[in-house]
Amino acid sequence: MADKSHWEKVYSTRAIDDVSWYQTHAERSLKLIRELGIAKDAPIIDVGGGASVLVGDLLDNGYSNLAVLDLSAAALCAARARLGGHVIVATFAEDGPTECSGLPVMRYDAAHLHGEFGAPFELLGHERETHLTPAGRTQSFLYCFCRRQPH
Numbered sequence: 001m002a003d004k005s006h007w008e009k010v011y012s013t014r015a016i017d018d019v020s021w022y023q024t025h026a027e028r029s030l031k032l033i034r035e036l037g038i039a040k041d042a043p044i045i046d047v048g049g050g051a052s053v054l055v056g057d058l059l060d061n062g063y064s065n066l067a068v069l070d071l072s073a074a075a076l077c078a079a080r081a082r083l084g085g086h087v088i089v090a091t092f093a094e095d096g097p098t099e100c101s102g103l104p105v106m107r108y109d110a111a112h113l114h115g116e117f118g119a120p121f122e123l124l125g126h127e128r129e130t131h132l133t134p135a136g137r138t139q140s141f142l143y144c145f146c147r148r149q150p151h
């Protein structure tokens, strides 16, 4: 498809901030979305969004239900790499309770929990927490924080 090869070439050969449509922030789009009173959890799709900053600006302003549609995989990769995709997940640690509300649960150490996310995610670190329940019992929790690796 000629259009697709054109846009793939653009995004593969030029720096993101070296194209004529580059802007540091998508001020006007953001202003119009704000003025229209669109709810922060309303679905918003940026059609032809490329590697643009609009989605990052929307995330920074509390909008949460976002999608970008673009012909160019290279553009979408650049946007993903810029946005990061951090994950913070907490669960019962390997010495935590065996049940929650009467149901059996999985318990994890850091390597096992990181493994659930797979190779695209780098484990940045983990922390343990001893939670004191209202009934005065203690429960071991594990927090892992991972970052999606750029493509």
Ligand SMILES: C[S@@+](CC[C@H](N)C(=O)[O-])C[C@H]1O[C@@H](n2cnc3c(N)ncnc32)[C@H](O)[C@@H]1O
Residues within 6 Å of the ligand: 003, 007, 021, 022, 047, 048, 049, 050, 051, 052, 053, 069, 070, 071, 072, 075
């Ligand atoms: C001039 S760029 C603008 C990108 C972005 N909106 C911005 O402001 O940085 C045009 C974008 O439209 C995308 N595009 C062109 N034709 C498309 C199509 N048929 N469907 C989806 N995206 C398309 C291109 O890949 C490119 O990212």
